[in-house]
Amino acid sequence: MITEFTPEQEALIPVYKEKWDAILLSTERIDRQKAQDAIKSAYGSIGKNEVDILFYDSPYAAAIDINKQGEIKLGKPIRGKLDSQLAIKLWRQVESQLEMRLKEQLWDRQRSMLASRLEISLRRQMSRQLQDNLWVNFPKAFIRKIGTSWAKEIEFYITVLGCQHNFQKEWELFQLLVKNAFWILAYENVCFVCDRPTKINFDARQRLHAEGEPALEFADGYSLYAYHGVNLPRKYGYLHPKKWRSQWLLQETNAELRRVLIQAIGYERICQELQTTELDLFREYTLLKIDDADVEPIHLLKMTCPSTGQIHALRVPPNLTSAREAIRWVNWGIDPEKFAIET
Structure with a gap:
């Protein structure tokens, strides 16, 4: 049982955080061949050797296509099986070798809300844009890029702290999947792969934010406008806040958007x-x-x-x-x- 960090180990905590956050926030196009190889291997690890892999420029484009496929053709969502096979068992084994106090310290220092904020923002926007019958199935298959959070923690446990494990093959495959795919919508028979955004903007508190332009944008033009973490409709987002009009407050029915308008326009x-x-x-x-x-x-x-x-x-x-x-x-x-x- 590891009971304390050495000064050298402690100094490496932000290094691993920055490494995996950079992977999360990359705007480079994914290597589709590497992504396909990693996904096929991931499916093979749970006994699924046949899967159609479809690539899209944005989660929205993938979601539209899911609606056309039909539940029988897709099969059941298998996110949980992949998570369990490639990361959860490994994570539990290595983290059991740390005292609880150290696990909490490491979590506090490595914690990043970037992945969850990206996902939550996209979910909110898409839930407004997509029909209800499509949205019922879409989130169930969504493998969040939260894998980067697991990855940086696991790698720190293994590489820096020397924790032992029996899942070397699974660990190597999990890294390949996180590095070479962005968001994956995984079903038994079909895997939908979404490419990385071409633009991601945050404010100083790591909330999605941009003024007069999208905070998150994909190659096919699908974009998300946000003001300090609050999703904006395009009618507000495409204009710089200095051009926002007080009169909008009289028509806006959403309380959160009214708060944002008031904050930006000023009393x-x-x-x-x-x-x-x-x-x-x-x-x-x-x-x-x-x-x-x-x-x-x-x-x-x-x-x-x-x-x-x-x-x-x-x-x-x-x-x-x-x-x-x-x-x-x-x-x-x-x-x-x-x-x-x-x-």
């Missing part, structure tokens, strides 16, 4: 571009109300700088009806008269 622009009701005045402050732009009325405390004319606006609770009360709320309970004396 300063919103209070200038939408019709507002003036509730109260106090010195250079105005308490405004905007109806129909969010789940509840938007109350804004607007301050116009006397020297520059620049407008600043902060959202305050809708139960506040006086400007002085709103100023007190913004200043953590300090009355504006007292605040002015103290400053």
Whole structure:
């Protein structure tokens, strides 16, 4: 049982994380011959020696074709069998040789949400675009690129920590599959292989994000727009946020998208571009109300700088009806008269 990392071992943790994250985020076209060989070997490992392998430029194109194939021709989804044969047994054997505390430390330091965020974003978009009867079957076959998470952990256990295992052939095959295929939709009789995206963009917090262009794009033109991890319809995504219009808030019914629009446009622009009701005045402050732009009325405390004319606006609770009360709320309970004396 391994109970602690040496300094040298600890220093290698980010190296393996970066290696497998780079494979996950590669935008190079897959080598179809290598992918085909790896998939045939993977199927052979569970006793399936005959499989049709079909390649597509995007998961969406694959999903459309699945609908045409029919359940009988496809056979049952076999993702679980492949996972169990090639990775799960190996992972369990090597991780059993580490103390729980070290496994948790390694997970915390190697953890990456990139794979799951990519998958979740695609699932959300495709669930809106595809018919219900197609979407029922599509996720069951989806082998996520979460394999990269297993791969970096297993390789670290074996190569750096010296953990022993009895699955060398399976380990080599699993690496080939992760490196040479992107997303795979695996059924008993047919395996659908999706090529890598041609573009992937993230923000600093590793959330899908791009401004005025797709955050995720495939060679056939299928793309996904996102703003700090929130999927956007094309009507918003293809425009830079600086060109977004406050008036969209009045028609948008999705609460998450309204939140994104408000965040990107900013309350300063919103209070200038939408019709507002003036509730109260106090010195250079105005308490405004905007109806129909969010789940509840938007109350804004607007301050116009006397020297520059620049407008600043902060959202305050809708139960506040006086400007002085709103100023007190913004200043953590300090009355504006007292605040002015103290400053």
